[in-house]
Amino acid sequence: MGNRTLSDLNQVVALGGGHGLGRVMSALSFLGPRLTGIVTTTDNGGSTGRIRRSEGGIAWGDTRNCLNQLITEPSIASTMFEYRFTGNGELSGHNLGNLMLKALDNLSVRPLEAINLIRSLLKVDAMLIPMSEQPVDLVAIDQEGHEVHGELNVDRLTAVPQSLQLSLPVSATLEAIQAIDRAELVIIGPGSFYTSLMPILLVNELAQALRRSTAPMVYVGNLGRELSPAAASLALEDKLAIMSQYVGRTWIDAAVIGPDITAGHIGERLIVREPLSASDIPYRHDRHLLHDALEHTLLALDNRYLKTPA
Template sequence: MSPSPSVNVSAVTALRRVVAIGGGTGLSTLLRGLKRHVLPHAGAAPLFASSSEPQPECPPPCISDLAAIVTVTDDGGSSGRLRKDFKMLPPGDLRNCMVALSEDEHLISQLFRHRFRNGGELEGHNFGNLFVAALVEMTGDFAHAVRLAAEVLATRGHIYPVTTSNVTLAARMSDGSIVQGETNITASNLVIQELMLEPPDVQPLPEALAAIESADLITLGPGSLFTSIITNVLVPGIPEALAQARGTRVYVANLMTQANESLHLSASQHIERIYAHARAPIFDYALINTAPVPEAARERYAAEHAEVIEADVEKIEAMGIRCITGDFAEVEGVVRHNPDRVAEALLALPIGHK
């Protein structure tokens, strides 16, 4: 197959229902770009009176409904401590998505990002994580607590944990050993062969399945291959929903490898690892950066044993996946996706694949 033709984004005006799946900074970066296209008040209804300032209009093509489905296997940092102390799911990735989708990324969203620098047991905790923990204790329902926190931030979209089951990530490594816990897995120098959830028979959040079923566009990535992306398709019901979805399904490829997760893996090999865990072909398109990364940035990443991911477009298209290629990266100390260019390319795609 040949790369998909360029599309005049401003001419595409149909409303779209969009689902973005992932975790970490990759998902929140993508959501910042998609947020600009969401119709005002299409997300969570705010708990408090909104500002008297006029709400920004969305540039076409517009999104009528945006949902983020977020992994819940993190066990490090503030999230890990709350998980241990309160026997709750980790709120960190969900909180980052709330801030990214906030109508006003100023005082309240800054407060949600604030990390205590001292204060004994508070040191290192993130205020947004503590806020979600308080709501969990009040309501006894993690998903409901996330909804309430999103309402406080007046998010332009819905945020769903992929499951509300208390799951632990485990990995079979290259030497045959089993490593438990996301933090231990990422710290290992061994190569990850297979990921598993413990327990394996968890239930997906029904709202997440409903969002996938009704979506016109579904994205997976960017983010850490094994600990932000594949973790979502380990939840029973999620890969089946993606395989059966009527919407256009897109893999947003990472820009750089990670030393202890995806070193030397090309873009097509990332997809192969995802397919091996999903046990089904779940992508129609792959968005691949083909613009060069500045040498200075490459050298900085090389010092951390990371490198630019090879954009092996021909191999990806041989898998039956059409490639969207272009300049989707920006370098500001770190190499990140440009959220606006990525969102425009995604929303220019035709709706539906069947």
Template structure:
């Protein structure tokens, strides 16, 4: 654990849009960032590349690299460009293809990420949760076994248990080192079953989190997610995470208190999503500290605001700084 008077070492764990939003805010406060990103995506351009070429899905990795880029440059837009036409190329993202090309040139995915990070002047490091080819599988409440992240999301029953196939998948060594040296470890925001928990299922990750002296923070989602967390409260999210770990790995939970306007609520009704109830007292009864604030962005979707979220995280980190360094 470092003396983080200037720049704390922060490890963030997750995937999808939520992780990218978080990184955009945190990179303004520290360059000592490590993003550990799930690699079980099987949809869109990432899924096609994975199925056709056997590479790890690059989409979430690409989004994190762009989020951590030093400036919003033309190169960032290039990496996010999606082809609209062309036989075989339509629907593919240029950044995904560049990561594929760099993997073939350098010989491995981690080296490809490092090279692309230099091109984008990335502020921090992005690490895949595992280099093993893993598939997400779920046992549903109705007893069905559903294979693949997309199929799990689309299945019309609640998830009972989720796991990786193969179960014995290894972490990238840099991940465990970053966790043990961190000042703060952050899980979320993001899809509970398909973005956060898959990272915790990789061998050694939860034990490294438990052993780390870092302050451990879970960021509750603002809205429930159809097919994953229908009608979940913040407490329900925590209980699911606890089901997958042998030791306590959460010290703080960050909750949103900001209201969501009727226009956005109506939009989410079509997705059968509602604001996540806070369960404040029940969470504190578990011994987990609660930090709550208005964290909603001013965009047309009910996402976290990157700067608001980063500010409250930094407050938690500095509140937990060693006494002599405050």
């Protein structure tokens, strides 16, 4: 098993939402259809939130963001997909990509097929799968035991919530379960901990798939401080412990973090600490540096260098 490279893998699965998942997928886009992103669908802010309030449906914003980052051939289609309306009218602030995906949804195309149609239009080879094709919201139970509904409100929490749940039980997208079952490497992060990463782990069938998987599991940490006060208060060891609690086992084998991040007490997990920052935006991951760090992580995991000082 030793000395595999990322190019040797038949199925890599990345979990998350928005900018972070898009960054990982663009770093690994050379894998083409062997790369699958499973996308959080609980966003209720911005253009996405407005569409959901008026039309219903799943949140499209994180999927659109990932697709934008995977476009390698600029075209009229990609320019349209990325276009955001300005001015003071009803369309102001709306992203045309969100509206295109929602229009396909309204035409009774299942959400995954809508994504596949847009992928074909934009010449994106990597797969993108919504965590569920049923509309759902994120709910937190705060320190006082009150329910806090929606990503926007959860991100405003100043104290770590007692627990997280979905507003109703939803089925995982079947193709997402199948992708995890076939995965030879699973990556989660970077991204907003409570609102980009955790919702996927709250879908029972996806948590079960991660629990039974024997693939190496890698967490990619954020480079900047989280905007959510509650999430910003969590150390790396806290995040790994919370994720393990919801999946039902200790499932992260390695953490890829920047050189300034403190690892803390994380047991026998592998820590890969390397420069990861993009030169133009320091809190964003550089695609090439992230690719190299993931390559080093796979090699180390394959060689079973799992013990690091706690």
